[in-house]
Amino acid sequence: MGSVPKIIDLAEKCCGCGACAASCRTGCLAMEPDAEGFLRPRLNGARCVRCGRCDFVCPALHPKDAVVPVETVWAKSRSGEILDASSSGGLFGMLGRAVVDSGGLVVGAAFVDGCKRVEHTIAEDYEALLVLQRSKYVQSSVGSDVYSQVGKALRDGRKVLFVGTACQVAGMRNYLGRLADSDLFLSVDVICHGVPSPLLWERWVKHVALLEGAEIDEVNFRSKTTGWSSYSVLYYVRTEKDASRVRGGRYGDDWYMRAFLDNVSLRPSCFGCAAKRSCGSDVTLGDFWGFADLHSEIDSTKGVSAVLCNTEKGVAAVHAVLDGADHGVATYGEVLAGNPALEASVEPHPQRRAFMAALVDGSTIESMMRRWSFEDTFWSRVKRKLKRVLKG
Template identity: 50%
Template sequence: MSYDEMKISKLGEACCGCGACAAKCPKSCISMQEDKFGFLHPVIDAGACLGCHACDSVCPALGGGKCDEALGIRWAKGKSSELLEASSSGGIFGLLAESVIAGGGVVCGAAWADGCRHVEHVLVEDAVSLDRVMRSKYVQSRVGREVYAGVRDAIRSGRRVLFAGTACQVAGLKRYLGKTGGGSALLLTVDVICHGVPAPRLWSEWIDYKNVLRDSNVCDVNMRRKTTGWLSFSAMYEYIAEKDPFSSCESTIFNQDWYMKAFLANASLRPSCFMCPAKRSCGSDITLGDFWGFQGIHPEVDYSKGVSAVICNTDKGIAAFQGIANSIDCGDATIEQVLAGNPSLVKSVAPYAKCDEFMADFASRMGIEGLMAKYDFKSSLKQRVRGKLGAIKRKVLKVAREGIR
């Protein structure tokens, strides 16, 4: 079998960039290389390729899995205010991770790297380091060969592993591990309700732009800071100057941060995100996301610091969720309630109307300032009116909730 017959070599824009193919290759002849947007794609060393098709067998884009079952659907939030502040939504991932670490296990999730210019999956083995993989990071993360091998080796040594990522990353890991490892009682997989993954190079250029603007270097980013509330979260950038030992912070409401606006407008997403092959079919044990719209369903519950939508897809997922029951407030929910605020749970988003033009301008090295001048991503009149009505509704619900108390 020749290299030319490898299906992954012909994926093009359908590739999710999960890296499972490179990790699985027995000859290590596949490398994940960046395209002009920073998205990773497999590049095969034809001379070393055996034609074994191990790469094709693990690729999420080459064959969908069976539909995930929603065995249990809940709203949930941690009881600890400190945990809620440190989380993007209801703190459920943090509690699951703490449980695994406490039992001597390993947690694998997305962490900032290279001065917050990139995101990569890392293995965490202690509670002190757990904060690295907390909170949402709206950049596609790199899952390296060493991470896949690390998860596999941890399971083989009898340790529990919690792997969290997008649906395509979970699907890639489970296929890499195979039926034995992927179905192991020691592996707990969590996928996030995914809007799509933005271009890594756009993010790195955005950080470079911010560094120059402030004459300092970004040392930490919280894309979901809750000082302005869960529903109107802020993007927070922490800086430190070379000659100044003290750090400084900059915080911007999410709908005023240009990078976040480009992301939410679907202008900077990976092409495969518009035809995601892994939604509700990645085989995860638990699906987590923000329970958007929760305030209209349960105005009597304090939602100000975030509420999670929790979908348990397997018995293993149900058991893991039950294991943190004493640390959370929760209640029953329906898939319709979750979908009302999270349509991307089951449906790929539509691209920005000028997506091709935006990405072409970006690839042409127009630069952040040029892109900002041409694309402001202003909300439409309809969106602004809906936003104001939503704000009024939230105020009314807040008054009602305080009255109930």
């Protein structure tokens, strides 16, 4: 008989990937939200057989060494449809379509329950793939059924593209074991600033809906209507009276986004991420911030993807779709200059504990907005980032 699972005592190191619960063969583990809304494993000790499998697949318990990309490129889809539906240059959409065309599955984050939650879902056609595109600045849940469906698809000989944060990719790869190295499986992590509280998001979207007097049925965190680098956050409302009503504006004017980017609402594990550059992903995707200063001859107004191919499998997958994109060689340093979160975990906001305590205690969004506006710190941070990118 083994010991009690170590994952139960991870505390703030737990990233909430759900690999432990998915790997449990007795069903003694369940992912449940903590007081701040972040999912954590809960153990039914009476059913636990102490097999140790949950500890074995946990990314936090088994950190790996950081890797250097095999190849780094910039890319921008030539398809206006794909580019408009993407947060940056559309490479995820291109990779996703290639997998769908092969009869495979694409697994990524989607809004559910009237945009109140984000969870990983499976796409098998272009329409479902569209739902997975664009950034969702809320921690998504990866259910045990998603893990099992990915494993089954691979065993059935179908291709699978899995995209998520580095910790989610690490969890899925650990769960799959040898299947993760199959040519059928392509894992993609996104450059991650950190993941905000699902509880804060649920309260926030309800607040916006109350202001509008109707439910929110779509959210675009990265609308390019005001440009790629000065993107907007838009909330779409549809009622019987209005076929379509849109609320929102530039991201710096959105309180939820300011809280996110000022690191006050992030999961504790994000302040010491154990998976950055070490999750085992085949490809890392993100915005190529600072691209216009490097390539003024290229139109980047609708976004450009930074593409880090971490494995030869990743190189092959990316090169297979590059004919449909404007692209070129880049360096890791050029990508890192505009994306410090690629390597470094962010620092928590000095008021994080007080902010989250107010959320847990049930403070209204209005009262939290009065107490914490984040306007001064947010714009100071933006100016520092711009200076760093320009110097780089």
